[in-house]
Amino acid sequence: MNKEELVSLYRQMLLIRVFEDKSAEMYAKAKIAGFLHLYNGQEAVAVGALSALRPDDDLVTHYRDHGYALARGLDARKVMAELYGRAGGTTGGRGGSMHIADVSKHFWGGYAIVGGHLPLATGLAYANVHHKTDRIVLAVMGDGSTNIGTFHATLNWAQLWRLPVIFLVENNQYAMGTAISVHSAVTEIYKKAHAYEMLSERADGKDVLAVHDAVAGLAERARSGGGPALLEVVTYRYRAHSMADSDVQRPKAEISEQKERDPIDMFLANVLVARNLITSDEVERIKKRVDEEVEAAVQFADASPEPALDTLYNDIYAQPVANMQIGGSLISPATLYTGNGKHG
Ligand SMILES: Cc1ncc(C[n+]2csc(CCOP(=O)(O)OP(=O)(O)O)c2C)c(N)n1
Ligand SMILES: [Mg+2]
Structure with missing residues (x-):
């Protein structure tokens, strides 16, 4: 990567942190x-991974999705408006934090059900093959998700059909407040792929370049027909599972120890400063611009209206196809939705 690209990684990670x-x-x-x-x-994971993909590669992730949205280039203002539940949000305020999506950017969400998105991601990979595109899919999940049935069913299917999908496991070492040694029989998650004879790797999730390199290699392989892979990246989240959760299970000393290996600080010191790629003035300018961008996002969200009440039922069902047949009877679109909340 050249200087601009490396500095951009720093800016993106900082944007996520401040956002x-x-x-x-x-x-x-x-x-x-x-x-x-x-x-x-966990900023180095989303930024490192997406910097190694094409913008038209498909992305499916779980509910910890703001970082992915910003790293994919979604407008921070629209992402904040979505968190507010406002009409100006990425999905018109209907999805909220866990369901950010932008199909124009091949970002298919944002899913709340642990592991529920993995079959969808793999279905996209199948569609990409079926339509003879060379797009690949990145399917992101947490360590806890690798215990759920859909994870195993999906790995089996992806490997059996050699589908172009990378399963990226963000091992932040906890599922909610439950430590990995308590929730998983196998604590080195990459080994779970061995059961399906799938290629797997492990990388330092706090090192943005390590994540980039690992994803770049697996992406090239998947794109050229080499099949799926699982990448485990070891990382740590600084805050509780969600804003509504307490953080009593994690030792305070562990959290502060983890903060000593901060992905953003390490990249700035060990790469950008160490290689003379940035001056302290530039760092200050970037910080100022990021603060302004996030402030503009808040102002936009504050000014964005609530979704109008008469749009409540919009976008729930796909637009019915004209003259669609269901169970032998001809269905006219008008009978599918009557407009008063009742369905024909
Ligand atoms: C099927 C299902 N079961 C339980 C939950 C509740 N739940 C939400 S997140 C979570 C833990 C997931 O942990 P992990 O996969 O490690 O992701 P992380 O939150 O650490 O990023 C649980 C149990 C859920 N959303 N869906
Ligand atoms: Mg986790």
């Missing part, structure tokens, strides 16, 4: 309701 801190503040001010799972500490 997440601001989201916590807005949650405390009751501007944001519902669930809010923050990504502080």
Whole structure:
């Protein structure tokens, strides 16, 4: 990567960090309701992984999704408006924090059900093969998700059909407050892929370049027909599972020890400064611009209206196909949705 690309990694990680801190503040001010799972500490994973993919590669992730949205280039203003539940949000305020999506950017969400998105991601990979594109899919999950049935069913299917999908496991060492040694019989998650004879690797999830390199290699392999892979990245989240959860299970000393290996600080010191790629003035300028971008996001969300009540039932069902047949009877689109909340 050249200097601009490396500096951009730093800027993106910083944007996520500041955006997440601001989201916590807005949650405390009751501007944001519902669930809010923050990504502080894990920024190098989303930024490293997406920097190694093409913008048209498909992305499917779990509920800790703001970092992925920002790293994919979604507008921070629209992401914040979505957290607020406002009409200007990425899905018109209907999804909230856990369901950010932008199909124009091949970002298919944002899913709340642990492991529920993995068959969808693999279905996308199948569709990419079927339509003869060379797009690949990145399917992101947490360590806890690798205990659930859909994970195993999906790995089996992906490997059997050699589908172009990378399973990226963000091993932040906890599922909610439960430590990995308590929730998983196998604590080195990459080994779970061995059961399906799938290629797997493990990387340092706090090292943005290590994540980039690992994903780049697996992406090239998947794109050229080499099949799926699982990448485990070891990382740590700084905040509790969600804003509504306490953090009593994790030792305070462990959290502060983890913060000593901060992915953003390490990249700045060990790469950008060590290689003379950035000056302290540039760092200050970047910080200022990031703060302004996040402030603009809050202002946009504050000014964005609530979704109109008469749009409540919009976007729930796909637009019915004209003259569609269901069970032998001809269905006209008008009978499918009557407009008063009742369905024909
Ligand atoms: C099927 C299902 N079971 C339980 C939950 C509740 N739940 C939400 S997140 C979570 C833990 C998942 O941990 P992990 O996969 O490690 O992801 P992390 O939150 O650490 O990023 C649980 C149990 C859920 N959303 N879906
Ligand atoms: Mg976890």
